[in-house]
Amino acid sequence: MGEYIGLDVSLKETAVSIRRDGQRIWRSKCVSDPQALAGLIRKHAADAEKVVFETGPLHAMLQSGELFNKVTAVV
Numbered sequence: 001m002g003e004y005i006g007l008d009v010s011l012k013e014t015a016v017s018i019r020r021d022g023q024r025i026w027r028s029k030c031v032s033d034p035q036a037l038a039g040l041i042r043k044h045a046a047d048a049e050k051v052v053f054e055t056g057p058l059h060a061m062l063q064s065g066e067l068f069n070k071v072t073a074v075v
Helices: 034-044 059-064
Strands: 003-009 013-020 023-031 048-053 072-074
Touching: 013 034, 023 034
Parallel strands: 003 048, 048 072
Antiparallel strands: 003 013, 013 023
16 A cells, blocks of 8 residues: 655644554654755655645745655645
């Protein structure tokens, strides 16, 4: 089934949930910064297939960074 990442983005911080084969394997929060999120994802879910997050004014900021270079984003 693979690894999937869910992001709940707010202005100051982003909640991150990583699932592998339907089971949550890691959950935490991170500052809402594309580089910080990219580093966190490389560390905890380097083989993630998709990143899922809600639409809103901050999704453009995330998509402009290196976060989705190798991962499919589902908005």
